[in-house]
Amino acid sequence: MPNTDRFGPPWWHGKFRGCGYRLTIGREAILDVLSKSEGHLSAEDIYMKVHPRYPSVGLTSIYRTLDVLSHLGLVYKLDFGDGRARYELAEGPKGSHHHHHLVCTDCNRVIDYTDFIDDEVELLRQTEKGLGEKYKFKITNHVIQFYGLCERCGSRK
Amino acid sequence: MPNTDRFGPPWWHGKFRGCGYRLTIGREAILDVLSKSEGHLSAEDIYMKVHPRYPSVGLTSIYRTLDVLSHLGLVYKLDFGDGRARYELAEGPKGSHHHHHLVCTDCNRVIDYTDFIDDEVELLRQTEKGLGEKYKFKITNHVIQFYGLCERCGSRK
DNA sequence: CTATTAGTGGAAATCATTTTCATTAACTTC
DNA sequence: GAAGTTAATGAAAATGATTTCCACTAATAG
Ligand SMILES: [Mn+2]
Ligand SMILES: [Mn+2]
Ligand SMILES: [Zn+2]
Ligand SMILES: [Zn+2]
Numbered sequence: 123m124p125n126t127d128r129f130g131p132p133w134w135h136g137k138f139r140g141c142g143y144r145l146t147i148g149r150e151a152i153l154d155v156l157s158k159s160e161g162h163l164s165a166e167d168i169y170m171k172v173h174p175r176y177p178s179v180g181l182t183s184i185y186r187t188l189d190v191l192s193h194l195g196l197v198y199k200l201d202f203g204d205g206r207a208r209y210e211l212a213e214g215p216k217g218s219h220h221h222h223h224l225v226c227t228d229c230n231r232v233i234d235y236t237d238f239i240d241d242e243v244e245l246l247r248q249t250e251k252g253l254g255e256k257y258k259f260k261i262t263n264h265v266i267q268f269y270g271l272c273e274r275c276g277s278r279k
Numbered sequence: 280m281p282n283t284d285r286f287g288p289p290w291w292h293g294k295f296r297g298c299g300y301r302l303t304i305g306r307e308a309i310l311d312v313l314s315k316s317e318g319h320l321s322a323e324d325i326y327m328k329v330h331p332r333y334p335s336v337g338l339t340s341i342y343r344t345l346d347v348l349s350h351l352g353l354v355y356k357l358d359f360g361d362g363r364a365r366y367e368l369a370e371g372p373k374g375s376h377h378h379h380h381l382v383c384t385d386c387n388r389v390i391d392y393t394d395f396i397d398d399e400v401e402l403l404r405q406t407e408k409g410l411g412e413k414y415k416f417k418i419t420n421h422v423i424q425f426y427g428l429c430e431r432c433g434s435r436k
Numbered sequence: 437c438t439a440t441t442a443g444t445g446g447a448a449a450t451c452a453t454t455t456t457c458a459t460t461a462a463c464t465t466c
Numbered sequence: 467g468a469a470g471t472t473a474a475t476g477a478a479a480a481t482g483a484t485t486t487c488c489a490c491t492a493a494t495a496g
Contacts, residue, residue, distance in 0.1 A: 146462070165452080180477070248398075252394060257390055257429075259390070259428065259433070262427045263426040266422070267422045268418045271417040300443095301492090303492080305443085305444080322484080
């Protein structure tokens with residue numbers, strides 16, 4: 123049930139309405155699942171979480187909605203090398219919980235980290251400015267990912 | 280023709296031999312194409328460049344070889360959001376030409392940049408160290424990509 | 437040179453994502 | 467609230483990059 127924790131409509135209604143998008147059951151259900159789940163969900167993961175409560179929402183619409191959400195900047199579409207796209211909310215109601223990723227190239231485990239984020243973000247801000255000017259690019263987003271072997275895969279010989 | 284610009288065998292022979300991999304025509308041809316091409320080639324791009332000279336090398340082997348090369352760290356496998364993996368040489372004979380990417384979310388154009396790289400790389404080194412220790416991760420690589428609208432797509436209304 | 441077996445090509449399979457199209461339901465207007 | 471407009475949808479089929487299978491080939495060791 124697309125909850126509003128009884129303090130007015132979910133925080134995303136505004137962003138949606140402004141862009142001429144209709145607010146459908148499916149879209150709400152998907153945002154609801156994303157905002158209540160930890161981790162990096164694939165389209166099918168989301169489908170499986172939405173389906174029990176809203177069996178009428180099809181996988182096709184999950185894909186379509188994720189596409190809209192990522193174009194709206196509400197959701198990040200990520201690639202961790204396991205052959206399917208994964209999604210996470212760009213920011214929660216309390217503002218952004220910005221983080222970057224550590225990806226194991228062996229088992230595909232992903233760790234969110236926020237350590238060092240401040241220095242990184244500060245540098246990124248400058249870099250974005252410089253690059254934006256030099257290449258006339260309107261930068262809206264960045265991805266930083268470190269790849270390597272996680273504790274388990276690294277020690278396992 | 281897997282060239283050696285007549286100064287001994289191509290620089291990658293050593294890396295290969297050490298790991299128990301056989302040095303085949305196909306593998307040489309692929310490395311040769313990668314080292315002589317600018318840009319970010321897909322498996323099929325590479326196939327098309329290899330095919331005229333070595334019609335016996337199949338697409339399947341291109342995929343297999345790219346996989347080996349990226350596990351060896353000779354090649355980076357990249358995702359720019361256009362539905363196929365793209366590859367670039369990790370470093371040329373003259374050492375690393377390290378760079379990061381600016382990706383247009385509208386037309387998928389990609390710009391390599393090296394500006395600001397020094398500061399970024401310095402910060403990344405520290406971050407890698409900190410993260411490696413805290414999460415017991417053996418970090419071997421990183422990806423930094425900025426997303427936004429390129430000059431053409433940004434101005435086009 | 438011969439033996440060993442990693443590597444290969446081609447066809448078929450896989451499977452995440454996209455397309456198609458007839459139907460539904462959000463939002464606007466009265 | 468009812469009707470009209472049309473964005474959005476579900477189901478099925480199509481797509482297309484990548485992987486799997488397997489009989490065959492050829493790189494390397496001895
Ligand atoms: Mn994350
Ligand atoms: Mn590049
Ligand atoms: Zn791992
Ligand atoms: Zn563009």
